Amino acid sequence: MSWIGYGLRGGILTTKYPKGDDVMPLRYRGEVEVVRPSAQGGEAVAASCLSNAISRNDGLTRVDRLRCFQCGECTRVAPEVFQVQPHFELAMLADTPDVTFNELKKRARAFGRSVHVRHVDAGSDGSEEQELAAIFNPFYDANRLGIFLTATPRHADVLIVTGVVTKAMAEPLQRTYDAMPDPKIVIALGTSACSGGIFRGQPNVVGPVNAVLPVDVLIPGTPPSPLTILHGLWVALGHILARGVDR
Amino acid sequence: MIIAPASLQTAAERRIEDGARLVWIFADCVESQTVLHYVVEQDGQLLDLAGPLYDSARALSQRIPAADWYERELAERFGIKLDGLPKHRPLTKIVPAQQLLDVESSEVSTVLYGPVRSGIVESARWIVETGGEDFIDVYPSMFFKHRGLEERFVGLPIELAPFVAEHASGATASSHAAAFARAAERAMGIEVPDRARATRAVLVELERIHQHLDSLAKLAEDGSLSVGSAQVFAAKERIHRLLCDATGNRFARGVICVGGTRGDVLEPLRETCARDLDLAEHHARTAVDRLIRTQSFMDRLIGTGRLEADLITRYGAVGPVARGSGVSSDVRTRDGFLYTPLAAEEAIEYNGDAVSRALVRVAEIQRSFQLARNALDANPTGPHFVRPSITNGAAIARVESPQGELLYFVRIADGVLARVAIRSASYANWPLFVPSLPGNIFTDFSFIEHSFGAVQAEVDR
Numbered sequence: 001m002s003w004i005g006y007g008l009r010g011g012i013l014t015t016k017y018p019k020g021d022d023v024m025p026l027r028y029r030g031e032v033e034v035v036r037p038s039a040q041g042g043e044a045v046a047a048s049c050l051s052n053a054i055s056r057n058d059g060l061t062r063v064d065r066l067r068c069f070q071c072g073e074c075t076r077v078a079p080e081v082f083q084v085q086p087h088f089e090l091a092m093l094a095d096t097p098d099v100t101f102n103e104l105k106k107r108a109r110a111f112g113r114s115v116h117v118r119h120v121d122a123g124s125d126g127s128e129e130q131e132l133a134a135i136f137n138p139f140y141d142a143n144r145l146g147i148f149l150t151a152t153p154r155h156a157d158v159l160i161v162t163g164v165v166t167k168a169m170a171e172p173l174q175r176t177y178d179a180m181p182d183p184k185i186v187i188a189l190g191t192s193a194c195s196g197g198i199f200r201g202q203p204n205v206v207g208p209v210n211a212v213l214p215v216d217v218l219i220p221g222t223p224p225s226p227l228t229i230l231h232g233l234w235v236a237l238g239h240i241l242a243r244g245v246d247r
Numbered sequence: 248m249i250i251a252p253a254s255l256q257t258a259a260e261r262r263i264e265d266g267a268r269l270v271w272i273f274a275d276c277v278e279s280q281t282v283l284h285y286v287v288e289q290d291g292q293l294l295d296l297a298g299p300l301y302d303s304a305r306a307l308s309q310r311i312p313a314a315d316w317y318e319r320e321l322a323e324r325f326g327i328k329l330d331g332l333p334k335h336r337p338l339t340k341i342v343p344a345q346q347l348l349d350v351e352s353s354e355v356s357t358v359l360y361g362p363v364r365s366g367i368v369e370s371a372r373w374i375v376e377t378g379g380e381d382f383i384d385v386y387p388s389m390f391f392k393h394r395g396l397e398e399r400f401v402g403l404p405i406e407l408a409p410f411v412a413e414h415a416s417g418a419t420a421s422s423h424a425a426a427f428a429r430a431a432e433r434a435m436g437i438e439v440p441d442r443a444r445a446t447r448a449v450l451v452e453l454e455r456i457h458q459h460l461d462s463l464a465k466l467a468e469d470g471s472l473s474v475g476s477a478q479v480f481a482a483k484e485r486i487h488r489l490l491c492d493a494t495g496n497r498f499a500r501g502v503i504c505v506g507g508t509r510g511d512v513l514e515p516l517r518e519t520c521a522r523d524l525d526l527a528e529h530h531a532r533t534a535v536d537r538l539i540r541t542q543s544f545m546d547r548l549i550g551t552g553r554l555e556a557d558l559i560t561r562y563g564a565v566g567p568v569a570r571g572s573g574v575s576s577d578v579r580t581r582d583g584f585l586y587t588p589l590a591a592e593e594a595i596e597y598n599g600d601a602v603s604r605a606l607v608r609v610a611e612i613q614r615s616f617q618l619a620r621n622a623l624d625a626n627p628t629g630p631h632f633v634r635p636s637i638t639n640g641a642a643i644a645r646v647e648s649p650q651g652e653l654l655y656f657v658r659i660a661d662g663v664l665a666r667v668a669i670r671s672a673s674y675a676n677w678p679l680f681v682p683s684l685p686g687n688i689f690t691d692f693s694f695i696e697h698s699f700g701a702v703q704a705e706v707d708r
Contacts, residue, residue, distance in 0.1 A: 122370070225497055
């Protein structure tokens with residue numbers, strides 16, 4: 001039997017997401033929810049968070065989604081305050097006034113119905129690359145959404161950057177960005193890329209991607225699941241609103 | 248073993264001449280005194296020869312190629328003076344492109360390949376001197392991704408440190424967390440309960456399966472075998488889904504900790520595997536079997552990136568790269584930590600080319616399913632975690648990661664981590680990438696690269 005016959009016999013594996021629904025398993029540590037923000041005990045947990053994602057202000061405990069690297073340690077230390085939720089739609093728009101839903105939509109219109117993505121690794125742990133590659137496997141098949149990989153920045157519409165930006169990678173990253181034609185969209189993929197993660201403030205890194213480039217969309221996760229990445233791309237292309245965003 | 252500084256290098260050299268393998272050279276700094284460690288493996292046992300460094304030491308790399316990268320890193324990154332170290336282009340320091348492109352001969356052109364390359368790949372640079380189609384010389388230029396990972400450990404409490412180890416290579420997080428945890432447990436003299444060992448064994452074996460599938464799928468992709476690569480990637484995805492179902496993370500991160508595992512993960516693993524493992528194995532096996540029976544694809548690998556067994560031994564390569572050239576190198580047959588030793592059951596191939604390395608991976612996928620099942624069926628009862636009482640100490644431990652032998656050195660002082668050093672399998676194998684290239688042509692590059700299956704993040708740290 002040919003490869004094609006073999007492939008066809010496997011049937012359709014592909015998710016309907018983002019046009020239809022999909023879910024992550026119940027145990028998936030997508031997002032930490034603070035179920036009792038005013039409860040005491042948050043301080044002790046905040047001190048043990050490796051990426052300083054937990055803050056306590058005005059008697060309220062908050063978790064910074066961009067810093068949380070989904071280890072779930074807080075939910076074990078203080079289960080009465082923190083709970084993990086299997087949410088996977090975690091992408092956010094950059095916190096700058098010129099990045100809005102309408103602005104992204106306008107830029108994406110210029111790309112037509114085929115969007116070409118260029119990836120640069122600025123200092124990842126290697127798993128973000130594998131999850132990004134996974135969106136092209138038969139279970140997710142990003143090609144069906146008109147999303148394609150391109151080898152050259154000259155053809156690229158979207159730049160996806162993984163990892164915290166190391167000192168040596170800042171210049172190659174900037175040059176890749178400069179080589180892309182306008183309009184373009186920049187996505188920071190993974191907690192380290194969004195906020196620096198556990199490497200924030202370390203002497204060998206420059207910082208998160210937005211320390212070097214104007215980032216439009218942030219997709220947190222260590223690593224983000226393929227569904228999270230599809231959601232992030234859909235947000236970046238102005239098809240859907242990021243959760244909790246009204247601009 | 249503490250050895251006087253004058254005879255440290257001689258002691259290491261003598262053992263290597265007697266047939267021991269140089270595993271690792273690294274530096275530690277104890278109370279502002281630099282200490283050099285020479286780790287060798289003799290008769291399957293690790294031996295750590297350590298001694299203080301005064302002023303300078305003698306370099307071993309002229310006679311022992313395996314010492315090359317370790318010594319270059321010590322000299323370049325830590326400023327350690329090593330007498331007789333051959334002059335090289337820097338390995339860990341980034342040289343501006345303009346400086347590299349000064350070429351004396353017009354027949355040879357220098358190509359800077361990287362750090363940004365095509366496709367979804369990690370950043371690394373290869374400086375390739377070529378006369379057109381053939382490789383004349385290749386120099387690695389690494390550490391673009393150097394994040395200061397080993398330094399990140401310093402001062403951390405033990406219970407948070409496995410998360411940092413998982414960042415050394417996110418795709419092989421379980422191996423890194425297990426190796427770190429084991430080194431820390433040894434340093435503190437803790438025995439982990441059997442249930443935790445079984446859980447770790449399942450996670451590390453499933454990780455080996457998904458990483459070997461990843462490497463095979465990338466080879467298929469290089470061979471433009473789209474359907475084949477899609478099917479193997481789909482088989483990999485099934486393992487990730489299974490792990491996510493059971494552990495809450497697609498790479499099983501956040502499970503392994505010092506003293507055991509966080510939460511009883513064996514039970515959910517048993518449930519999920521009872522439901523999904525057979526199907527996952529069926530898909531992995533049929534896709535991979537088809538792949539190695541696709542002659543047009545295998546033709547592309549035959550003779551590509553050939554490495555003689557002698558080269559493997561001299562450079563101290565490990566994992567599927569060593570086993571593909573007929574050199575035994577499986578931590579699982581030597582150490583009985585995660586597993587009961589496998590009584591010489593290693594997947595070995597003898598041709599030393601990309602085919603052999605692929606066939607080793609294929610055989611290991613099958614074996615890993617079996618090992619994971621054994622650990623699941625053993626289902627040892629009892630606790631999954633013992634709370635470690637933190638004591639000072641230092642130890643080295645190793646685990647067979649998908650890329651091969653992975654070592655961690657952990658030193659605990661004043662109840663926190665004082666030094667963590669990592670010798671990854673990718674780091675041990677990369678020096679052989681260059682000698683595997685001559686005789687091949689430019690388009691073989693990605694085949695050879697993916698047949699090594701290295702993770703750049705764990706090289707650069």
